[in-house]
Each structure stands twice: as structure tokens, then as C-alpha cells.
Amino acid sequence: MIYDYTLKTGKGEDLKLSDYKGKVILVVNTATGCGFTPQYEPIEQMYRDYHEKGLEILDIPCNQFGGQAPGSDDEIHEFCTMHFNTTFPQMKKADVNGPDELPLYTWLKSQKGFEGFGEHPFKAPLEEMFAKADPDWDKKPDIKWNFTKFVIDREGNVVARFEPTVDVAEVEKCIQSLL
Numbered sequence: 001m002i003y004d005y006t007l008k009t010g011k012g013e014d015l016k017l018s019d020y021k022g023k024v025i026l027v028v029n030t031a032t033g034c035g036f037t038p039q040y041e042p043i044e045q046m047y048r049d050y051h052e053k054g055l056e057i058l059d060i061p062c063n064q065f066g067g068q069a070p071g072s073d074d075e076i077h078e079f080c081t082m083h084f085n086t087t088f089p090q091m092k093k094a095d096v097n098g099p100d101e102l103p104l105y106t107w108l109k110s111q112k113g114f115e116g117f118g119e120h121p122f123k124a125p126l127e128e129m130f131a132k133a134d135p136d137w138d139k140k141p142d143i144k145w146n147f148t149k150f151v152i153d154r155e156g157n158v159v160a161r162f163e164p165t166v167d168v169a170e171v172e173k174c175i176q177s178l179l
Helices: 037-053 073-084 103-111 123-133 168-178
Strands: 006-008 014-016 024-030 055-061 149-152 158-162
Touching: 024 037, 024 103, 024 168, 037 055, 037 073, 037 168, 055 073, 103 158, 149 168, 158 168
Parallel strands: 024 055
Antiparallel strands: 006 014, 024 149, 149 158
């Protein structure tokens, strides 16, 4: 269950996810130099619109996809607050795949695997890039790119996984239905 996990904040403090019991949680792996980085804006807007109604956002910067989050935790935080006025909590930069992945991501991926990119201009280039590296890429639950989102309901269940190619408005509809 999500409440069994603890994350490190960008300041190095422990954040027990059990403190978020009864909340709707959006977990997103982010990067500051990605084509999807402008998603910070609607994600921040959701936080402002729904935080008082029970939404929490966990921003987990990750440098595993194209080296698009190269900065320190402080530099990433400064970028996000300066360019997107983010106010939601930002965690310590971490891996979401592989031997050093956060245990939270191991669990999230076990709950909701990859189901495709849907229709998006980046769909074909992403699929081509992954197919060259691994012919079975689409059958694995791994996080494929920056800004993959998981939505957790008030009982701690993963109810949805949204790939970065999904419009954030669809994520918002899901969150609204849970608040």
C-alpha cells in the first residue's frame, strides 16, 4: 500500500506517505529540460484548485530519460518555482526504473503497467526509439518517459496511470472524480 512508503524531500527530510491517508495523490516523475516540462503549469493549477479539497502532488524529479533533469535538487526546485511558480512538494531526484529505483515506483508499476501512449505527436518517435532498444518494450511496466503520472484514491489504491502523452485535462477529470 502507498502508505507503507517514505520519500526524501528535496531538502533531504523524510516524508511518510502515511501522512497522506485520506487524500487523493498524484505521483509524477518530472524533468526540467523535457518537451513535456510545460505540463508543470497545469499540474500546478490542479494543485491550487484542488489542494484544499484533498489533492496532494508528489513531484519526483528523475534524470533517467535523456538526462533531462541534470541539476541538483536545489537547482531543479529553483527552476520550477521561477518558471512555473510551483508550490507543491518536490522530492529528492531519484530513479524510477532499474536497480536503484525508488521502492514506491516498484509498487506503482506493479499496480498499473504501461498501456500505450494514445494519440500524440510524440507517439511515433517515442515508440520507434523504444523499439530500437528493446523489441518487448511495450510489454514491460517500466516508466517510459518523464511526466508519467499515477493517481491514487483516498483509500491508497492506484486507480490510473497516465503516460506523458495524455492531456493533463484527462488527469484532472480523473482527480475530480475522486475528490
